[in-house]
Amino acid sequence: MAWNPNRPYDELPPLPPAQDLETGPVLKQCIRTRTALADLNQSADFLPNKELLINILPLLEARASSEIENIVTTTDRMFRSSVLEKEPSDPATKEALSYRKALYEGYQSMRERPLCTATAETICSVIKGIEMRVRAVPGTTLQKAGTGEVIYTPPVGEDLLREKLANWERFLHDHGDTDPVVAMAAAHYQFEAIHPFTDGNGRTGRILNLLHMVSTGLLSSPILYHSRGIIRRRDEYYENLIAVTADGAWEPWVLYVLEVVEESARWTYQKIDAIRTLRRKTKRQVREQLPKIYSAELLDVIFHQPYCRIVDLVEAGVAKRQAASTYLQQLVEIGLLAEEKVGREKLFIHKNFLELLLDESDPKP
Secondary structure (H helix, E strand, O other): OOOOOOOOOOOOOOOOOOOOOOOOHHHHHHHHOOOOHHHHHHHHHHHOOOHHHHHHHHHHHHHHHHHOOOOOOOOOHHHHHHHHHHOOOOOHHHHHHHHHHHHHHHHHHHOOOOOOOOHHHHHHHHHHHHOOOOOOOOOEEEEEOOOOOEEEEEOOOOOHHHHHHHHHHHHHHHHOOHHHHHHHHHHHHHHHHOOOOOOHHHHHHHHHHHHHHHHHHOOOOOOOOHHHHHHHHHHHHHHHHHHHHHOOOOHHHHHHHHHHHHHHHHHHHHHHHHHHHHHHHHHHHHHOOOOOOOOOOHHHHHHOEEEEHHHHHHHHOOHHHHHHHHHHHHHOOOEEEEEEOOOOEEOOOOOOOHHHHHHOOOOOO
């Protein structure tokens, strides 16, 4: 029976697809993508404090992934809410921060179990802030923005969805000789086509992509700024997804995913390199201008994220409260930090670091 966007796609074929995923063009692109990911991993190894990446880059990813779903916040708002450890006032920032939390919890869960349907349920529940389970009721459709035209109706029936998710799980962990990054592209299509939740499928699927790359050794940790590439080519994302469903056009879809991963890996690599350069410059500045207060631990705090407080220095063991306050004031005096009052809190802003993180432009060659 021919696919009809208005009818539940209960006939969604299982993985692996009947046709060969690793065509000549795909294999050529796969080499470029794997090289970019290897370079990214290596660049992360050269950072003195890898926790910086786990703390910072998922925030960028969270903001971008939420933007794909038209949940728009700013990176600056997210950093502020994160450092103040307060519930953000605007729903968009709250949802984006929930994405980072979901990524972290999904990453931690891999210590106890491999990626599976339960992982997806946990991730989606954290993103949405309520318990999310596989859909048990019909009525979910994907519609074209602006017109409301139905462009896809996913399968219905909890038993059928769980059966298709079980096949998706098996493919994640046993995709034969198919390269892991190609398998990731196929698995991502399948998850989005199953569309197991009433909401949050796109963000859940993109987190699963990052975790799959970690579980297969493509990444050592989920530091890829993956969603930035999708935002830049968002129309292609949806067009290629539908083309697989409507026409079995797997090659364009796989090529698209691999290209986006390569572009994202190279951009993330350049961002990490820029952070390393700024850290070295900042280290020299503090050692030359404030040698009495310089320490590696102080440098770690002001690079943990672009906002810090007196208590952050105290908790890091840099100094007791009075001395910590003095240290931060001295960093303000040499122009490294800027002070801002937010309610009862004093925030100290690492201006150059914040500017670097907010810059979404392509790095200069």
